[in-house]
Amino acid sequence: MAFATLCSTSDAVCSDSRLSSRARFLRPILISKVHLFSYPNRLRQLSRPPLFKMSRLASSLLSMVDAVFRNHGLGAVLDSLALSASQSKVASLSAGQNALVYGVPGSGKSTALKALVINRLRTDLKPEQVLVLCANRESATKLRDELALEYQGATPGPLARTLASFAFNILREKALALGFNPPELITGSEQDQIISELIEEFLKEKFPETWPKQLRRQVMELRGFRAELRDLITVCLEHEITPEELVKQGEVNNNPEWVAVAPFFAGYLKRLREPANENRHDPSTLLTVVIRQLKEDQWPSIASDLKLIVVDDAQELTPAAAALLRALVSKGANLVLIGDPDATTMGFRSANPQSMKELIESIEGKFAAINLEGDLGNRHPDLTAVLAKTAHRISPERAGTQRSALGPTDQEVGNRVEGRVFDLETSELAWLAHRLRELHLQEGIAWSEIAVIARSRTVLEKWGAALASESVPTVILGSQTSFKDEFSTGNLLRLAKYCLEPPELTREVILELLRNPFAGLDSLSIRRIRRRLRQLELDAGGDRTSDQLLIELFEKPEVARELYGEEAKRVKIFLKVLARTRELAETEGSTSEELLWSLWASSPMATAWQQLADGIGEVAMQAGRNLDALVALFAAANQYAERHPEAGPAEFVNEQLERDIPQDTLALVSRDDQKVTLATSSSLIGRRFKVVAIPGLTEGVWPNLKPRSSLLGAIALDSVLSGKAVEETRTEIVDELRLLYKAIGAASDHLIVTAVDGDETQLSQFVRLILGEIPETEIYAEPRFTLRGLVGNLRRKLVTSTNETDRLEAAYGLARLALVKQPGAHPDQWAGILKLDSPEALVPLTDDETGKVWIYPSQLDNFIKCPLHWFMQAHGGSDRNFEANFGTLLHKVLEETTSIGYKELWQSVESKWHTLEFEATWVEKKELRKAQKMVRNLSTYLQGQKDAGYQLVGTEVGIDFELGRARVKGRVDRIEQGPAGQVLIVDLKTGSGEPKATDNAQLGLYQIAFMQDGFEKIPEGDNPLEGASLVWVNSDKPKIKPQESLEDNEELNQFFRELLDEAIDGMAAADAKFEAKIGTHCYDDHGYGNCKILLTKAVSYAD
Template sequence: MVSPIVLDAAQAEVVGHAGGPLLVLAGPGTGKTTTLVEAVARRVEAGADPASLLVLTFSRRAARHLRERLAIRLGAGAVGPAAWTFHAWCLALLRVYGADSASGGPRLLSGPEQDARLRDLLEGSREIGRPAWPDALAGALGTRGFAEEVRMLMARAREVGVDPPALARIARRVGRADWRAVAEFYGDYLDALGAEGAIDYADLVHSAANLTAQQPVLASLRQRYQAVFVDEYQDTDPAQERLLAAVAGGGGDLVVFGDPDQAIYAFRGAQVRGLLDFPARFPSRDGSPAPVTALRRCRRMAPAPLAASRRVAARLPSAGLPVRYVRAHRDLVPADGAAGPGQVSVRTYPTAGAEAEAIADLLRREHLENGVGWADMAVLVRSTAGLGVLRRVLTASGVPVSVGGGELPVAREPAAELLLTALRCADDPSRHLTPETARALLTSPLGGADPAGLRALGRELRALDAATTASPARTDVPAQDDVPAQDAAADDGSADDGSADDGSADDGSADDAPAQDDVPSPDDGDDPAGTARMPGTPASSAELLRAAVADPQRMLLMVPDELAAPVHRLGQLLRTVRAELRRGGAPEDALWTLWSASGWGPRLERASAAGGAAGRSADRDLDAVVALFDAVERLGERRGPGFGVASVVSELTHQQIAPDTETRAGRPATVRLLTAHRSKGLEWQVVVVCGVQDGVWPDLRQRHSLLGAEQLDAPHRGGGGVRPPRTRDELLADERRLFYVALTRARRRLVVTAVDGADDDGEQPSRFLDELGVQVEKVRSRSVRPLTLVGLVAALRRLTVDPDASAAMRSAAAVRLAALAAAGDGAGRALVPAAHPNRWWGLVDVTSSSVPVVAPDGPIALSGSSLSGLATCGLRWFLEHEAQAAEPASAAQGFGKVVHALADEVSSGRTPARMDALDARLDLVWRQLEFDSRWRSEQERSAAREALRRFLDWHAARRREVVASEVRFACDIEVAGRVVRLRGFIDRVELDDDGRVHVVDFKTGRAAPSRRDLQTHAQLGSYQLAVREGALDRVLDEAAAGSRAAPDPGSVADSGSAPDSGSVSDPGSAAGSRPPAVPGGAELVHLRRDAGGESLGPRLPDEQPAPPEVQAQEALPTDGRVWIDDLVEDAVRTITSESFRPTPGDACTMCSFRRSCPARPEGEQVID
């Protein structure tokens, strides 16, 4: 047994309390837990039966801590009283005294279980039409969000003691049809759970309180518990108060500890009113109010942090308690022998990034200069929104950090989320293995593919797909094996409007973007390989990758091993896990198979042992995996056999609070990163409270829910069951309490930070900063170098070239750099690789590839888009086409591709030229496009319909003969001694009465070239050049013969099919008796612009339709050198010389490579 500690007078008064109710006001660090433990221990030492002493608190962590403290205080072998959470104690009561106690008591539903049960019952209520839900809610009944709303209202009803009939009465009184429906549903819900022998979390306390209405139960409880101690009483709700009143009311021995200034859980139903009303609610046996005492000596905080916290506490409301008690409670004094005055700093920074970097530097300096352990420091934030960014910055700065337990549910940890995703895909690939998921798994540690390799694999799969699948829709999959890579994924006109030739972007897509994503495929559902798609459309690389993961043996038969290896590895892993499940393996067994067979674990362990930023990341991943296995195992134990993968994943992914789990043994100490709510009850030497911004802290927004659970109140409180909205002052008081809790976690040093933007509309610091009574330090620049090895290297490098430094200083800096570069660990790994000159950007030689962009003896593939791109900016063309660094396809590209595909169907006669027919086709494919929001999808859907209406107006007015649409062409021409393969797509080919060939290109962007630029429009010029060089002769011959059948495999150009591999046009060879083709001109038809040049949105209902804007390019001469010949020659010269230089101009405004472009200020070299 540990000897009793020395108590101050206030503590001794509590410990010596003779009996009856007592309210102890205990501020932060005043020894509340010590006093409670000592009071209980003294009673045990005086002969009280430990089982007769009930100790209650509000979290599992606090209950565990109390049990440990009591065990230490009473000594080894002593039987101490149990410390319970309210809900654990109530469950125990139901199992002992409840109606089904003989069978072990009710089964407690977890949150996800309750959610699933609620949704099932709601779906059933919709099917049977009872209760009568308001029409406005009928469509929401099957959603998870509505189930959560119903759950919150039922939980609120339990908290305030309102049963289903009472809720129905309140609903009728205040005219709430939604509450009346919930009341009826609530009764059915309780009946269903009762029949199953189950109970939910919210009903535990209410059901236990109902037991006390039974006189035998109440008598037994009062006889059993001679004294009750309650910690954190400010966090009680009305139902818990009712239970305590039954067990320990009437003057019973009830000692409660609380702090009204730390009442921060109102959002969970806690009401500080319970603490303020305690003296009247729990009178002594003689009827007088319960006595109140206060602990006044703060043993936690140094004088400076304590004084700052007192200034904030002084602004909190104090209504409900006599002034003398409030003054005694808030006028805390530091304990004798405080180790120094402590320190309080308030700092603002210009940006959130600067704030995070400064916090990292502060923590490192405390650790390295002042010897503060990592585990003795914490960073607190208002909400979880800022945790991810802070963790990344701190980790990158060399600060070992862990997100506080419970901040991130286990399924939201990246490592656990990855394993759950793979487990779900193995269990049911037809449902869960989507193209996006397949790509994510392939590039994850389970697949190990790199993005470049994945792009190369996608191109390979598209080429194979094109060679084996006949498709009448346009496609950019090259059919010729000898087509060079720079144009393999970009035939002209495929997406059409990525950027106008004048450099201005039309719709955010590239006009030579790959067309393999033309009309997106519908959700195939039952197609495990993911190959189902709308007839006439090619498969995208994402779809083909998905199919390869689902069936690698079939899909990768002809793919090189080096490209296929990650897919084989992932596919085999998923098949192994699937086999385990098919043999009847439990989810935890399948998860272990996934983890052990992946080889990821040993890699993480090696990274963890190596240390550094990668080691800390590996530690975090390993902890997440341990927590995941613990969670899955607990679920299996609770649910028993038959609990499948779908149920496990559903439970874990819908958890809002992480379970209590232990981290791996031997894990290094870390800085804690957590929310202010989670910090309650904890303390550290150094605490940083960051992100204290106006509008964030305090957050004074009213919290409204769909069903208004926050408005329900007990009928006896005077509002008829409805609580008025919370006032702004009440919300401000809540936020200030939370801020106060965060401040009072610091023992020695407290730092409060915020962002103070330079602009008037930038982020502004919170009013709370001024309440601390400390001068705000506005930090505008980094005053000292970062206290990291990288920062040291930078400072030494700077010194070696500093002209103001002496030669001796420069030489000493160089010597130290050399020593750092040579430092290594036992395994020969460099400890400071940044110190070695071969890692310095300014000394790295400019590299050049030994592989030419174009094979010297091969053809140079060019399209109209390439000609335009090379003329506009050679560097941009190289980055987009050679480096494959173009931005991914956007919804704007999808818009253009859908409109093009439907225009082709009308032009080719496959779909009638009627708006109703196009509407039906549009509806079929539109849902497959992805948009950021529903309103954006609807807006673009209306714009697509208008574009198609303009097309029909234009199509109906045409008088030329339509020869073909969506024509792929390829022809070889000789330019500057090299063979140029001119390739592309032509949207529509027409013949006029004179037999001249006209080409049409549809545009769906909002911009159009100027009249001057139109006459040298590269895309139209390349089409006319193709006509002049005979690339369309085969198509024209078929038209002359009256046939639109697909050409034989020797065809050079055809409508909707790729040329046969290796086939090249021999100009004029197919013309027969037809005279050579003569270009008649080319047109741009702007389907998103009305004639007159206006880019408009949807028309009003009574507005007359208008034709599209049409821009015509003059016909190319049939002989002599013209501008398009010069453009092609310039492109050939640029490619063969590999001189891809940046060209500043108007196109720079929409270029995605501006930040890295040497011709732009933001992309200039920092070292010459």
């Protein structure tokens, strides 16, 4: 018999689905064994589907659908199941019978439900007369498929759904009949946006005199205040009270906060009544609107035809849900409630553990009370014992009889319940990752049969990243963060905003664009682009900075034609994508979905993230998360276009960039066959696993005994409206126990609990509850149970072991790993043992034609101090700091001006200041003060030389001469002539370290150049050489460091010539080696700090 599932994003019903995030861009239609695909509009307009090619897509979807069917166990039929006596009672419930069915985890509640529904469908009821309700979309999806394939008959709709989905269909049927706009659901993020706007409007006014002091402006601006206000409004809607009634409750119960925020509640309701929100409802008002419709005797056929309503996980019913069910059965339909009050996890949404008993008692007529008492054979007895102990600590909430199936509370716990306490979080993580990999690799448990449960989403994020780093593939259930805060969607939205509303192009805007991941550039690539643009500018005789050139690149994309290399290719593609998307943004009728798709489809990330997501580790996890967020964003864009056809892309993009909480979407979600599930207890509804791990059991984390909604008192209001005493509402420990009970109940075969007992952490009381005792704190330092860890362990054994057999075993293991190309296994990849590939120089260091060695005086001192450092610096291995860049600018100023006064010199410096680059404004201000000091010192020096009778002969005077095998070429900062005609060579220094002149090789080479007639410009006549001097201006006052004249000191002359001969041989790389003269200078960030990378010891070594 054929089975079809049709989905439409405008229908809340289609929120129940099963495909993984890797296929979410497509909506499959499954008809028997034939798979068809219907594409969203954007795919019909593009040449290829998103994320991957069609051939791979088809096979992926087929395998995923098959995997889902295997998970559901759809090959078995209920007829073959041996029902227990209590399950048979449920299955044999006949017309006219209401029932309250209690059952602990593993007692067969789902089996009994399916048996009942199929039995009634095969005997006296039609599919349209049966309604099966589940607590969430995921459990409804699973149960829907199982019922449909077991029933093997045509149905007018899904047999199982959520109550919100059913209520939505009631409103839609009415809207279609009356010609109204179809109903829409207001998402949680839209709620938050409305509340945020209401608060913003309120804060513009003066606070009333009666306003509670604790609700200060700073508090009301916090996201937490919005969350509490949203919870309070939800409670009001669930109990159908008005703002006026909220004020009255505040006055009666002496709660001024309720009185104060009542206007926000009124404003929220007013917003929902605005024309723009016609027939739009949040989850709570959706149910109350349907209740009012039924009370007005407006019963659509999907409600009036009902004869049997079965509710799974009925312990999660909220007041509004219970009220709607009460209305639905008022026409004679039977109600069967199935659940376990001890497993209530949605108390934060006003779910009441007593709701099952209260609801069934409020319905006219008798009801059957049934406790499922199966043998629990699908759960190991050790886990049943832990469940019994946990349930005993929970308030029974007018139930409790179902616990008898768990047995006594003093059962001994065996080895299927593992517990460890560690000294550090890192030890806890390492052990848990090791244990999970053991279970998967050695015991054959699929990753999908393992779950890690944590108390909160924040803790899950931490464990997800930590486990992924240990090669445990993970996936986190549920919404994560808002689109603007997700890495992938946030960057895509900001890129879209740039195309929709182009800002003024500044350095900051350009760099933000280039650093966007969809540009495909990293910091090094951006630097290369800047350097290439700067080189082109200098070659053309210009002096614009790289910042100015980057701005021109975006203003005139044709400039990119002059660029080459992989970085240039990506920049050109990025500029074309931006241009195309901006054209699309200006096209009438374009949608946000098309705009986002234009930016995504051509980006390097479209293929890179898909490839990365196929692996394991933290990179794969983040890539998968990036794709999941993008899928959800496209789904949200599609919904927005359907709901707001008149709105443009800018409205959607700006709206998403303003929202702070995750948006609920209809993007397809499912359990991933290849990954460990990370979840909170509330997301475990309808899910079972062979292995459940509960790490991080720390007091204050789990249990978290902090009062809920302590600022506005939403829980207290819920208790008051439910008829409970306010002083009895401190039930945090019971709520925490229920969450723990739910987590334990999700395991069928194995339970693992871990904790850290450290100086700043306290063990959770739940550790003793589960294990019966506190384990000894241990230090875990075993090798990582991964291929990478195995490689490291074998390499360590190969080097350190003295046992020849052990070393041979290690070598054999490494050889096997090397054959499968495991990184790090082959000796060719080991640092510290490789020989030189070739004795030849990497680059030619001499002139190919003349064989001369080129020597630049400014680099000579670097070579003498450390040849390796000179080689690195001479071939691009260093970056210029401020002093070096400013020194270049100052030399330029001295070359272009003859003024010596501070004012004139500083004006020249200021005219060129824009050519310098700074990381931040405060850095620029700091360096500006330093520059002013250096210019002042320079002016002082020049004035002193003038007063002493020295005249300027030339600045930036070129030198070019041959000295043995060397060709010396460079420029001298200044040549001055004294009153007696003597010549003085001056070198200006702006560096941070105070220089020495006596044996300075650069000054010595300048003097030799003068003696060899190597200067392009020298004074006429036979003028003596006074010597040379360094003028250091980066100090409190100018310091002159003289060097004696080589003409007057033959010993010094000979010293420098011998030094030059050695340097020439070294620079020519006669022995193809550059010596690293290791010393304190290697770690000096002001001088030779770029050598320190070569001083790092090798990770591995071999004899």
